[in-house]
Structure formats: structure tokens, C-alpha cells
Amino acid sequence: MNTCDPLISGGSAPADTKRHIIDWLKVVVTAGLLAGLVFAGGAELGYNWQWYRVPRYLYSVSEGHLVAGPLLRGLMVTLQVSGVSLLLSSLIGLVTAICRLSGSFTARVVARAYLELIRNTPLLVQLFFIYFVFSPLVGLSRFASAVLALSLFEGAYASEIIRAGILAVPRGQWEAAESIGLGRYRIYRHVVLPQALRHMTPPLVSQAVSLIKDSALVSTIAIYDLTMKGQEIIAETYLVFELWFTIAAIYLMLTLSLSLITRMMEKRLAMAT
Amino acid sequence: MKIATRLFRIIFLSALVFSIAGAPGALAADTQDSVVEQVIQSGVLRVGMSTFVPWAMKDKTGKLIGFEIDVATRLAKDMGVKVEFVPTKWSGIIPALLTGKFDVIIGGMGILPSRNLKVNFTDPYDFTGMSMVASKKMADGMMGLEAFNQPGIIIAARLGSTAVTATKKYLPKAEIRMFDDEAQAYQEVLNGRVHAVVGSAPTPAFQAIKNPDKLFLPLQGTFTREPIGFAVRKGDVDTLNYFNNWIGYVTAEGWLKERKAYWFETRDWESQLQ
Numbered sequence: 003m004n005t006c007d008p009l010i011s012g013g014s015a016p017a018d019t020k021r022h023i024i025d026w027l028k029v030v031v032t033a034g035l036l037a038g039l040v041f042a043g044g045a046e047l048g049y050n051w052q053w054y055r056v057p058r059y060l061y062s063v064s065e066g067h068l069v070a071g072p073l074l075r076g077l078m079v080t081l082q083v084s085g086v087s088l089l090l091s092s093l094i095g096l097v098t099a100i101c102r103l104s105g106s107f108t109a110r111v112v113a114r115a116y117l118e119l120i121r122n123t124p125l126l127v128q129l130f131f132i133y134f135v136f137s138p139l140v141g142l143s144r145f146a147s148a149v150l151a152l153s154l155f156e157g158a159y160a161s162e163i164i165r166a167g168i169l170a171v172p173r174g175q176w177e178a179a180e181s182i183g184l185g186r187y188r189i190y191r192h193v194v195l196p197q198a199l200r201h202m203t204p205p206l207v208s209q210a211v212s213l214i215k216d217s218a219l220v221s222t223i224a225i226y227d228l229t230m231k232g233q234e235i236i237a238e239t240y241l242v243f244e245l246w247f248t249i250a251a252i253y254l255m256l257t258l259s260l261s262l263i264t265r266m267m268e269k270r271l272a273m274a275t
Numbered sequence: 276m277k278i279a280t281r282l283f284r285i286i287f288l289s290a291l292v293f294s295i296a297g298a299p300g301a302l303a304a305d306t307q308d309s310v311v312e313q314v315i316q317s318g319v320l321r322v323g324m325s326t327f328v329p330w331a332m333k334d335k336t337g338k339l340i341g342f343e344i345d346v347a348t349r350l351a352k353d354m355g356v357k358v359e360f361v362p363t364k365w366s367g368i369i370p371a372l373l374t375g376k377f378d379v380i381i382g383g384m385g386i387l388p389s390r391n392l393k394v395n396f397t398d399p400y401d402f403t404g405m406s407m408v409a410s411k412k413m414a415d416g417m418m419g420l421e422a423f424n425q426p427g428i429i430i431a432a433r434l435g436s437t438a439v440t441a442t443k444k445y446l447p448k449a450e451i452r453m454f455d456d457e458a459q460a461y462q463e464v465l466n467g468r469v470h471a472v473v474g475s476a477p478t479p480a481f482q483a484i485k486n487p488d489k490l491f492l493p494l495q496g497t498f499t500r501e502p503i504g505f506a507v508r509k510g511d512v513d514t515l516n517y518f519n520n521w522i523g524y525v526t527a528e529g530w531l532k533e534r535k536a537y538w539f540e541t542r543d544w545e546s547q548l549q
Contacts, residue, residue, distance in 0.1 A: 134459070134466065138468075222454070224453055230453075233435075233453075234434070238389070240389070240390070240392070240393045
């Protein structure tokens with residue numbers, strides 16, 4: 003999303019506008035055709051579309067007040083799980099990245115082992131392991147199990163992004179910082195990380211988007227997030243396609259707004275320097 | 276940029292071609308071509324099911340065995356075709372049938388009015404009931420259905436199953452925690468995180484026998500009685516008629532009763548699992 007740079011085209015203004023309109027027309031027609039394709043498929047199935055039954059699961063109006071329906075309440079849970087996991091996974095990612103670059107052999111081995119273990123097993127398996135096997139031993143709640151599993155998983159990927167970002171900072175910066183007598187912590191804090199952050203932002207945002215999408219898996223341990231609420235309603239009403247499309251649209255809005263916010267922030271940052 | 280434009284053009288053109296050609300549907304919606312006809316032509320009966328002890332389970336070699344498996348295998352044999360099982364998550368089994376992923380659901384599906392709005396059911400070939408197994412740690416000494424109908428009580432059940440319907444009806448005050456698989460619901464009660472599991476008989480009783488130190492039966496027998504039927508897509512009279520008469524035929528023969536007794540009242544098949 004945020005790696006698309008705008009088309010730079012030279013030429014006269016009117017011709018440009020005309021081309022622009024034609025381009026957009028193409029987009030609209032294509033989207034229309036694809037949508038038509040989906041609906042044609044639906045019609046072919048003999049599926050009975052009942053879109054009018056969907057809004058009541060999003061919101062209802064009682065006594066002049068808007069009341070959030072089950073889907074929006076599920077969205078709140080998704081936001082909670084994703085929000086906490088985002089913070090925790092950033093922390094895990096940063097610590098792992100620094101461990102992998104540290105002088106201590108032990109720290110390097112432990113960080114590497116964690117990374118490989120997490121990256122090479124499915125998230126669903128990790129989630130089940132943490133919830134059904136690990137959490138009874140230490141008494142973790144369902145919410146905590148979900149957050150822990152998501153954070154460990156996304157943290158592993160985040161750590162690689164952060165490590166690459168740190169390595170992208172020129173060697174000379176380290177040497178300069180060392181020569182004026184800064185300690186390791188202050189080098190990271192004041193010299194390296196601020197510069198690394200700029201390289202890391204785009205891939206970290208796509209990682210955050212992945213995290214939000216992966217959070218749908220917590221529905222498998224009966225956490226009533228957006229996906230689970232949706233499945234619950236589908237089980238009662240059998241409005242299969244209508245609800246899955248609605249849920250997909252909600253996730254899409256969530257992740258697109260995240261990408262938009264970061265793009266705006268990046269622009270602001272670019273202006274500031 | 277060049278590549279992107281070209282890719283876009285390809286997508287655009289294929290969308291155009293497809294919409295002109297008409298979307299290829301998942302099923303031939305030809306009314307003269309009933310599901311039974313199609314099955315005979317292709318030589319394969321595709322059966323949707325979900326693993327569910329002792330209806331359908333995997334033995335040690337990974338082969339499917341169970342009451343439903345026997346029924347579906349015999350049905351295919353009588354039709355003179357091969358049987359192909361399509362294991363599907365329970366919560367998505369009706370949509371999978373509607374979109375033509377298989378021809379019929381033979382999976383211990385309870386005939387519910389709400390389900391019947393989306394699919395057609397055959398005559399019942401079996402009756403089942405809900406029973407309950409509780410955690411000694413969480414629900415020690417609680418006996419009878421009413422004891423569990425209280426705020427703060429948590430019941431685990433399989434998502435989209437009649438267990439959920441029954442729990443909402445008989446235990447309206449309890450909270451329901453739903454899992455996609457039966458096994459996860461039972462794991463939850465074994466870990467002492469819910470007070471009880473509601474599920475189709477005889478699984479709760481089996482679980483209590485298997486884990487006498489962790490689980491107990493708060494009530495004897497079942498507290499509901501539900502008819503079980505095959506589910507097929509709507510509007511296919513030929514198929515419905517064929518299956519109904521097949522059920523009548525094997526019932527009259529006494530075969531259904533004999534199979535039911537083997538899977539539900541004996542434990543002779545246990546040795547095939549481990």
C-alpha cells in the first residue's frame with residue numbers, strides 16, 4: 003500500500019487530466035466487472051442473498067440511541083487483542099533484534115533459536131499449544147494466551163525487520179558515536195534507532211497489518227473477536243456470504259486506515275527533516 | 276510500472292471475457308440433472324462430514340470409521356458407485372453443501388427448522404439426544420440440569436451444533452463458549468476451564484469413562500431428543516425421494532438398528548482407535 007509511489011508524468015495539464023479520467027474509468031469498469039463476476043457466481047449458485055438482514059448485526063437503534071451490534075462489539079475485541087499484541091510484539095522484536103546483534107554468544111543463540119522455532123511452525127499450532135498445553139500450567143487467561151501467541155509470532159518477523167533496519171545504518175555512525183564515548187544503550191537510543199526507524203517503518207506497517215489479519219485466528223480459542231462473532235451469527239442465521247463479505251470489509255477498512263495514518267505520518271516526518 | 280500496466284490489462288481483459296462468457300458455476304443448475312443422476316454418471320458419491328465420535332472418526336491407520344461412515348458406504352454400494360468423504364469443519368458444512376463441494380451431508384446432522392430453511396432434509400434415519408459431562412474441579416457436586424442454569428456457569432459446545440441450540444434453550448442463564456471442533460470443547464473441560472460440555476450422546480459419557488478423575492456425569496441419559504437426517508440442496512425431489520426410500524429400505528431390513536447398536540452401545544470398536 004504505502005510503497006506505491008505516485009506516477010510522475012511530464013506533459014501538458016489538459017492532456018494529463020484527460021489521461022487521468024481515462025485511467026480512473028478503467029479502474030471503475032474493472033472493479034465493476036469483478037463485482038459483477040462475484041454476483042454472477044452467486045446467482046449461478048442459486049444462493050438466496052439477504053443483505054437487508056446484515057445491518058442489525060452492526061448496530062441497532064433503541065430509544066433514539068445507537069447501540070453497537072455483535073459485530074462492532076467483536077471489532078472492539080479485535081482492536082484490543084491487536085493493540086496489546088502490537089505493543090508487545092514491537093518490544094519482543096526490538097529485544098530479539100538487539101540480542102541477535104549483541105556480543106554475547108548466549109543472547110545470539112537464544113534469539114536465533116526463538117526466531118527459527120516461531121518462523122517455521124504455523125501460528126494456529128502455536129496458539130493451540132499456548133492455550134491448551136502451556137497456559138493451564140501457569141494459569142494464563144484466554145485473552146493473555148491469545149496476546150502472547152500473537153506477540154511471539156509477529157515479534158519474530160518484526161525482529162528481522164528491525165535488525166535489517168539497524169544494519170542499514172552506516173558503520174561510520176557507530177564509530178563516530180563510540181569515539182565520543184557513548185555507551186551501547188545511548189548509541190542505540192540517540193544515534194542508531196532514530197535513523198533505523200525510517201527504513202523500518204514501511205515493512206513494520208505491513209507487519210502490523212498482518213498482525214490484525216492474523217488476529218482472526220484467536221477465534222479458534224473462543225475469543226469473541228470480529229471473526230468469532232461473525233461465525234456465531236452465521237451458525238444461527240446461515241447468512242454465510244453476506245456476513246463474510248461484511249467482516250472482510252470491516253477488516254479492510256481497519257487495515258487501510260492504518261496504512262493511511264502511517265503514510266500521513268511519514269509525510270510529516272519527511273517534512274520535518 | 277510497465278509490468279504493472281500489463282498485468283492490469285490482463286486482469287481487466289480476463290474479467291471482461293469471464294463476464295461475457297458467464298461465470299462458470301460450481302454446479303450444473305440443470306433441473307433435469309438431479310444429484311443422484313450426476314452421482315451415477317460420475318461414479319462417485321461425495322459425502323460431507325465432520326469427525327465426531329462415534330459417528331465418524333479416524334482409526335489408527337488413518338482410515339475413517341464410524342456409524343455415519345457405515346451408512347454412507349452402504350448407500351454408495353447400493354447405488355453402485357464409489358464413496359468419497361469430504362471432511363469439513365462443522366461451522367462451514369452447510370455453505371460447502373450449497374456451493375457444491377459435495378452431494379450430501381451424512382454427518383449426524385440434527386433436523387432443525389432454521390437449518391431446514393437453507394437445505395432439504397431426508398426422513399430421520401436416527402435419533403440422538405444431548406447429554407452433558409462436567410468438570411470435577413469446577414462443578415463438584417452439581418447434579419441435574421437446573422444446577423447448571425445459573426449466571427457464572429460456563430458451558431463449552433461445538434460452534435454451529437445443536438448442542439448450542441439445546442444449551443440456549445435449557446440453560447438460558449449460563450454462558451456458552453464455542454469451539455470449532457468437538458475435541459477442543461472436551462479439552463477445555465478436561466483443563467478445568469469450563470463447568471461442563473454439552474454434546475451429542477454418547478460422547479460425553481465416553482469422555483467421563485475415559486477420565487474418571489477429572490470428569491463426571493451430572494445427569495443420566497439425554498435431555499433432548501433430535502431427529503437426524505441427510506441434508507441435500509433444495510429443490511431436488513428425485514434425490515430426496517431416493518434417499519428417503521433407501522432409509523426406509525435399510526430400516527426395514529434391520530440393518531440400521533444393528534449398526535447403531537454396534538457403534539453406540541458396544542465398545543468393540545475401541546481397539547481400532549489405539
